[in-house]
Amino acid sequence: MECADLDECVQNWESIAGEYKSLENVNKEYLAKVEEVGDLQGQCVKQVSHQKYRLNVIAKSLKKFEKDERQDIVKRLWKDVNQRRQQLADIEQTLPKPNGRYLKIILGSVNVSIMNKEDKFRYKDEYEKFKLVLSIIGFFLSLLNLLAKRRAFELTFLFLLVWYYCTLTIRESILKVNGSKIKGWWRMHHFISTVASAVLLVWPNSETWYIFRPQFMIFNVLISIVQSFQFVYQQGVLYRLKALGERHNMDITIEGFHSWMWRGLSFLLPFLYLGYIFQLYNAYTLYKLCYHQDATWQVPVLAGLFFVLFLGNTITTSMVIPQKLREVKIRRIIKTYTRKMSGNRLGVDSKKSD
Numbered sequence: 629m630e631c632a633d634l635d636e637c638v639q640n641w642e643s644i645a646g647e648y649k650s651l652e653n654v655n656k657e658y659l660a661k662v663e664e665v666g667d668l669q670g671q672c673v674k675q676v677s678h679q680k681y682r683l684n685v686i687a688k689s690l691k692k693f694e695k696d697e698r699q700d701i702v703k704r705l706w707k708d709v710n711q712r713r714q715q716l717a718d719i720e721q722t723l724p725k726p727n728g729r730y731l732k733i734i735l736g737s738v739n740v741s742i743m744n745k746e747d748k749f750r751y752k753d754e755y756e757k758f759k760l761v762l763s764i765i766g767f768f769l770s771l772l773n774l775l776a777k778r779r780a781f782e783l784t785f786l787f788l789l790v791w792y793y794c795t796l797t798i799r800e801s802i803l804k805v806n807g808s809k810i811k812g813w814w815r816m817h818h819f820i821s822t823v824a825s826a827v828l829l830v831w832p833n834s835e836t837w838y839i840f841r842p843q844f845m846i847f848n849v850l851i852s853i854v855q856s857f858q859f860v861y862q863q864g865v866l867y868r869l870k871a872l873g874e875r876h877n878m879d880i881t882i883e884g885f886h887s888w889m890w891r892g893l894s895f896l897l898p899f900l901y902l903g904y905i906f907q908l909y910n911a912y913t914l915y916k917l918c919y920h921q922d923a924t925w926q927v928p929v930l931a932g933l934f935f936v937l938f939l940g941n942t943i944t945t946s947m948v949i950p951q952k953l954r955e956v957k958i959r960r961i962i963k964t965y966t967r968k969m970s971g972n973r974l975g976v977d978s979k980k981s982d
């Protein structure tokens with residue numbers, strides 16, 4: 629409310645001066661705490677690297693005792709070392725990390741570490757939703773391009789692809805800094821896709837482009853649908869892991885999660901391979917177009933890029949299944965071992981209490 633007269637203004641001013649004093653005190657306290665947090669972070673980083681160094685020394689020494697007769701102690705120590713490695717990785721997730729080279733180039737040294745688990749989850753969730761929204765837009769734009777032959781629509785779609793893949797590379801680098809286990813190939817895939825989209829964007833309006841254009845648009849319709857299925861799978865994984873509590877940690881309900889994951893993968897994989905076959909078909913069509921009298925440099929470059937994408941995707945996705953099977957097997961072994969150990973301990977305890 630506005631002051632009725634000057635005296636009221638003076639009174640109000642004096643009253644907010646008191647409030648400002650308290651704000652100043654809170655701010656001082658806040659700055660001191662920020663400094664304290666910085667000190668604690670530094671101490672944690674130092675101690676983590678010290679622990680890592682000592683763990684490596686122990687692990688190296690343990691390798692020498694593979695034939696020692698006291699295998700129970702060796703096995704227990706290995707299990708403890710691996711568990712401590714996991715604990716250290718969890719602690720590292722709460723500490724700031726320097727940006728990788730790519731982020732340093734585009735963002736400078738600004739800190740992109742997300743300290744809080746809830747914020748990390750939200751960031752990953754947003755990343756998946758961003759991909760879904762852009763897939764839906766891509767689906768309609770490629771359909772539009774199939775129905776209408778307008779250069780403006782084509783360029784809009786191709787420019788959107790360049791921007792989309794470029795943005796993905798940045799978001800994925802931020803996810804990586806924050807502990808994502810995303811494989812190098814998927815990040816490379818998005819770098820290559822940025823380049824491929826840029827080459828498509830500068831492909832001149834020629835006969836070769838008009839031969840390839842409908843196939844490319846159908847390919848994009850298919851990819852948008854596959855990406856929506858991927859979204860459902862990744863969101864399922866994300867929310868289930870969140871529900872499990874600690875991500876990448878062993879838990880009793882992890883078996884339920886695994887059975888869901890296998891079902892999701894067996895639904896998704898045929899569509900992914902269909903996409904890869906289409907990528908190979910794109911590479912083949914473009915290769916044939918290289919011999920067309922109208923072919924510009926974009927044609928062989930794109931043929932090569934589609935072939936590289938086909939190879940990289942097929943190899944990486946085919947490696948996921950054995951890798952996941954190995955993970956499940958290792959978890960089972962650890963679990964059986966833990967049960968045995970706790971059974972032994974219980975046995976000892978019950979003997980003690982006898």
Ligand code: COA
Pocket residue numbers: 752803807808809810811814851854858861862865896900903904941945948
């Ligand atoms: N793009 C971005 N991130 C990916 C990814 C992809 N294609 N594949 C996996 N990741 C992420 C996961 O979300 C997870 O992240 P997190 O550590 O932050 O939780 C991490 O990488 C490890 O995932 P992983 O356990 O190796 O695989 P998954 O079970 O999450 O997914 C697939 C396995 C095969 C379903 C997935 O890799 C995929 O969809 N690949 C196909 C992608 C493709 O081919 N796209 C082009 C379509 S033609």
